[in-house]
Amino acid sequence: MVAMLLFILKSMENNQIIKEVSIEHGKVLINQSEFFTGETSDLGPFLKSLYKQLNLKYNKYFKMDHLSKLGFLASEVLLLNEGIANETDEVAIILANASSSLHTDVKYQESIADIPSPSVFVYTLPNIVIGEISIRNKFYGEHMFFVQPSYNKEELLDYTTCLFNSTPCKYAIVGWVEVNRNGDYSAKLMLCQNKK
Amino acid sequence: MVRVAAHNIISPLGCTSQENFDKVVAGQSGIALRKKGELSDTDFQAALLNMEVLKDKISGIANAEAYTKLEQLCILSLNEVLDGVDVKSERTGFIFSTTKGNITEITNNPHAVDALLATTANKIANYFGFKSSPQVISNACISGLAAFVIGRRYIDAGKYDNVIILGADILSKFIVSGFQSFQSLSPEPCKPFDANRDGLTLGEGVASVVLSKADNTNKACVEVVSGAISNDANHISGPSRTGEGLYRAITRTVGANEEVDCICAHGTATPYNDDMESHAISRAGYETIPVSGLKGYFGHTLGAAGVIESIISILAMQNNVVIGTKGTVEQGVVAPVNVTKENIQKPVNGLLKLMSGFGGCNAAVYFKKHGE
Numbered sequence: 001m002v003a004m005l006l007f008i009l010k011s012m013e014n015n016q017i018i019k020e021v022s023i024e025h026g027k028v029l030i031n032q033s034e035f036f037t038g039e040t041s042d043l044g045p046f047l048k049s050l051y052k053q054l055n056l057k058y059n060k061y062f063k064m065d066h067l068s069k070l071g072f073l074a075s076e077v078l079l080l081n082e083g084i085a086n087e088t089d090e091v092a093i094i095l096a097n098a099s100s101s102l103h104t105d106v107k108y109q110e111s112i113a114d115i116p117s118p119s120v121f122v123y124t125l126p127n128i129v130i131g132e133i134s135i136r137n138k139f140y141g142e143h144m145f146f147v148q149p150s151y152n153k154e155e156l157l158d159y160t161t162c163l164f165n166s167t168p169c170k171y172a173i174v175g176w177v178e179v180n181r182n183g184d185y186s187a188k189l190m191l192c193q194n195k196k
Numbered sequence: 197m198v199r200v201a202a203h204n205i206i207s208p209l210g211c212t213s214q215e216n217f218d219k220v221v222a223g224q225s226g227i228a229l230r231k232k233g234e235l236s237d238t239d240f241q242a243a244l245l246n247m248e249v250l251k252d253k254i255s256g257i258a259n260a261e262a263y264t265k266l267e268q269l270c271i272l273s274l275n276e277v278l279d280g281v282d283v284k285s286e287r288t289g290f291i292f293s294t295t296k297g298n299i300t301e302i303t304n305n306p307h308a309v310d311a312l313l314a315t316t317a318n319k320i321a322n323y324f325g326f327k328s329s330p331q332v333i334s335n336a337c338i339s340g341l342a343a344f345v346i347g348r349r350y351i352d353a354g355k356y357d358n359v360i361i362l363g364a365d366i367l368s369k370f371i372v373s374g375f376q377s378f379q380s381l382s383p384e385p386c387k388p389f390d391a392n393r394d395g396l397t398l399g400e401g402v403a404s405v406v407l408s409k410a411d412n413t414n415k416a417c418v419e420v421v422s423g424a425i426s427n428d429a430n431h432i433s434g435p436s437r438t439g440e441g442l443y444r445a446i447t448r449t450v451g452a453n454e455e456v457d458c459i460c461a462h463g464t465a466t467p468y469n470d471d472m473e474s475h476a477i478s479r480a481g482y483e484t485i486p487v488s489g490l491k492g493y494f495g496h497t498l499g500a501a502g503v504i505e506s507i508i509s510i511l512a513m514q515n516n517v518v519i520g521t522k523g524t525v526e527q528g529v530v531a532p533v534n535v536t537k538e539n540i541q542k543p544v545n546g547l548l549k550l551m552s553g554f555g556g557c558n559a560a561v562y563f564k565k566h567g568e
Contacts, residue, residue: 089426089444100313100334105299105370106306112373121374122433122554125295127335131555134427140444142425143557144342147332149314155331162349167424167448181306 014196015161021078023050023070023187028077035077043183047073054080063119064132065104066185071095071129071177072136074187078173079137082191089141090170092163093130094156096146097178100126106181129177142167151176151188164194198348199417200563201358201408203507204276206269207401207494208243211250212276216504217511220493221539225522227385227397227495236372241385243399243495244367245269263319264298264310269402270320270364277404281358283326289356290330291347292317293339293363294499300368320362328356337462337553338425339363340403340502344549344561345423347407357409363503364402371498372398378433380466386496388463388489388521389470389535391528396464399495403503416567418510424448428556435468435552439476439531442550442558446480449560450548456485456562457544458518460509462551463489464496465523469552474529476550476558483532486540488512492522502551506561513544513565 022029026041028050036053038046047069051061054076064072084091104123111117122128127145134143142163146156153175160172175189204212208226209219226243230236247254247265254260254268263271270292282288297316301308309315317330333339333346340363347359365371375381375398382395407420426448428441436442450456459482461473477487490505497504512519520538527535545565552558 089448093427098312098314100297102302102311105311106302108374109302109306109370112369116373116377118374118377118433121377124370124374125334125336125554127553127555127557128432130335131427131432131557134429134556135431138429140426140429140441143335143427144333144346144425145335147313147317147334149312149318149329152329155329158355159346159349162353162355165353166349 014164014194015157016193016195017190018193019078019082019191021074021189023074030077043179043185058136060135065123067101067103067126067177067179068123068129068132070179070185070187072132074177074189075133075173078189078191084171087138090168091139092142092160092169092172093133093139094144094160094172094174095130095177096148096156097126097176098148098150099178099180100147102181103179103183142169160192164196170194197410198351198407198420199410200405200420200510202277202406203404203510204273205401205403205504205507206273207504208245209493213507213511217508220508220519221517223522225385225493226399235367235369240372240381241397242367243397245400266298266364266366267316267319270362271323273402273404274320274324274360274362277406278324281360281406283324286327287357288326289328289347289350289359290321290326291333291343291359291361292320292330293333293343293361293503295334295336295339295365296368296371299370335557336555337498337501338551338557338559339499341506341549341551341559341561342425343503344420344506345425345559348420348423351407351409359407361405361407361503363500365498365500366400367398382465385523386465386491387523387525388465388491389527389529390524391526393465393467393470396466396491397495399497401494401497401500401504403500403507405503405507418513419564419566421562421564422449422451423559423561426558428558430556432556433554435472437472439472439479441556442473442476442552443479445558445560446476446548449562454562455546456482456548457546459485459487459548459550460505461487461489463491463521465491471530473550474531474533477533478531484534486518486536487533488519488536489521490519502559506549509547509549510563513547513563516543517541518544
């Protein structure tokens with residue numbers, strides 16, 4: 001018990017949350033303040049309107065599945081105006097969700113009887129969204145995709161602190177990117193800074 | 197320091213680590229030609245588990261019918277490593293690595309609860325009465341090796357004294373058809389690093405490891421010294437042409453004063469993967485270090501691969517052997533590396549294990565042998 005408490009206290013020291021982004025029910029919040037509200041909260045059209053709002057020109061976006069699009073756009077909002085350098089090992093990406101890639105898994109499962117599509121199959125792994133964010137920003141650093149029963153923010157921050165204490169990471173994108181089998185979605189990302 | 201305290205492998209080659217290791221050293225493979233059927237519309241090569249052999253053991257699981265095939269296999273494997281581990285302590289962590297878990301559950305019911313990876317992990321954790329909540333890693337083909345990296349970090353940071361690692365994946369039409377759609381399955385058993393390699397062979401397996409905090413370095417053991425995870429930042433389904441991400445993972449893993457006596461590569465036997473690895477290995481300055489690949493024995497066991505191949509590597513260190521790469525006849529990769537075709541008897545005190553996967557992910561772990 002004492003060891004656990006010491007671990008938690010030690011954990012608090014170096015890891016500072018400098019920005020938070022939330023995307024749910026058609027609304028994007030930055031640090032709890034409204035940033036964008038879509039005309040509809042339905043996942044597909046909402047993502048489209050957010051992409052337009054951000055004035056992005058990124059062709060790879062259109063090949064992504066919904067989970068990757070959601071995580072990608074949330075990371076774009078999170079990194080907006082933060083001036084974090086590209087081409088680096090110093091930004092970690094630690095994400096989690098409950099449904100893994102099940103939204104796309106069901107779509108792929110339905111395609112097996114016809115002609116299975118490699119471009120759908122590749123998105124039947126939840127960590128692909130990390131790959132997409134890494135490609136966009138040229139982040140070569142530490143990353144991991146965890147699956148949790150529900151969003152366990154403390155567990156992810158615990159692990160991020162371990163990373164900050166034992167690797168050269170200066171920043172970490174940490175949080176939840178979930179699209180369930182019904183298309184219900186939620187993204188909650190934090191930008192953490194290593195204060196070591 | 198963090199040491200490997202116990203381990204188990206259930207694969208087509210056997211139900212204990214030792215049995216698997218002995219068969220590997222003897223050059224046996226679990227890969228065979230499978231007739232078309234439930235898993236594939238055409239004949240295909242694969243290393244499939246023989247459930248008949250495991251029937252008696254499975255019937256020994258309390259309330260066995262409440263668990264899926266994958267969960268039963270996980271319980272059998274963990275049963276073999278948990279003696280003397282206080283699973284009911286909050287100082288014992290549990291990491292479950294898998295890519296697709298119980299994905300077959302969605303075949304008839306897209307909303308099946310058992311398809312959720314956290315449900316699977318919780319069922320297994322509850323069977324043994326783990327106190328800490330399980331952590332599921334689903335990071336494509338590096339998942340199993342990533343569990344060593346993360347487990348070591350947790351123990352190092354003081355969060356846990358023991359971390360149980362479980363890696364598991366079984367084959368389904370979902371997985372087989374996906375790799376077929378990529379045209380990445382070889383018509384023959386895979387040939388890692390060979391000039392005529394033409395794709396990977398899939399396999400099934402479940403493996404467990406106990407990592408423990410150790411203060412006494414005098415005792416004979418294998419230490420998990422360090423590890424790193426990196427991204428290619430290049431392509432989601434193709435490895436970097438230059439091995440950029442893997443090179444970075446290696447350089448962040450192996451300290452300047454550490455000796456690497458052997459490298460256990462990912463070696464899937466796809467043309468691009470093995471070329472990529474050869475670049476990363478030679479860029480890191482290991483052109484002459486013996487490289488082993490184990491996919492010719494087990495096939496590619498996905499989320500279990502990093503755990504199975506690490507256990508075989510640990511036993512190879514303890515038995516002073518560099519394992520020959522089954523399937524390699526004539527080395528044929530773009531960059532200079534030293535792929536081992538036959539077993540070589542020699543001391544292996546430091547070993548580097550590598551894995552890479554979809555999403556551009558790479559992992560490296562450095563193991564070191566202590567004492568005799």
